[in-house]
Amino acid sequence: MCKVNNKFSLSLLRAGVVFMAAIPAVSFGADATTQSSATVIEPIAITKAADLVFGDFAPGAGGTVTVSTSGARTAGGTILSTAGNTPTAAKFDVTGNADSTYSISLTAPASLSDGAATPNTMALAVFSDLDASNTISGQVSSGTLTAGAQSVYLGGELTVGAGQVAGTYTGDITVTVEYN
Numbered sequence: 393m394c395k396v397n398n399k400f401s402l403s404l405l406r407a408g409v410v411f412m413a414a415i416p417a418v419s420f421g422a423d424a425t426t427q428s429s430a431t432v433i434e435p436i437a438i439t440k441a442a443d444l445v446f447g448d449f450a451p452g453a454g455g456t457v458t459v460s461t462s463g464a465r466t467a468g469g470t471i472l473s474t475a476g477n478t479p480t481a482a483k484f485d486v487t488g489n490a491d492s493t494y495s496i497s498l499t500a501p502a503s504l505s506d507g508a509a510t511p512n513t514m515a516l517a518v519f520s521d522l523d524a525s526n527t528i529s530g531q532v533s534s535g536t537l538t539a540g541a542q543s544v545y546l547g548g549e550l551t552v553g554a555g556q557v558a559g560t561y562t563g564d565i566t567v568t569v570e571y572n
Contacts, residue, residue: 436486436571437487438544439484443480444459444565445459446550447459448473449470449552454552454554456469457472457550458528458549459479459548460526461527461528461547464479481545483543484546484567486541491536491540494571496531496535498568502515504561506557512556512557514550514552518531518547520547522535
């Protein structure tokens with residue numbers, strides 16, 4: 393039988409503890425880093441540059457008055473006047489982040505009204521384009537802010553009754569733009 397020296401065992405145990413303390417602990421975790429970033433762009437904006445104006449006219453036999461997106465006015469059964477208000481297409485200037493695309497929506501009344509207690513009305517149809525190209529139908533639904541700007545043009549057609557009551561008829565058209 394072999395006899396082990398207790399002092400030797402104790403020394404060996406102490407050496408093992410010191411040796412184990414010098415060995416780094418094994419880790420089961422890991423980490424990585426990411427960089428965060430954000431880019432703030434110019435908000436989209438729209439301003440009215442011109443109103444849609446049909447000018448002055450007489451009802452005649454009744455019919456239509458049309459103002460194209462270029463501002464050209466035509467009559468169908470009505471009598472156009474060269475006096476009074478000059479016909480113009482509505483123009484809206486849109487600005488924002490260069491080369492961004494955006495959606496266009498418009499809300500127009502179904503008719504213009506004279507504001508009387510029992511209002512007299514004329515049916516209104518509106519149309520739009522992006523280049524004032526004399527359009528008389530259709531709607532644009534999107535655009536691109538080339539160099540950060542673009543214009544939207546609105547024209548319209550009024551349906552005038554043969555006995556249309558004289559007066560100033562109005563209605564608000566709202567154009568909304570939003571980045572895509």
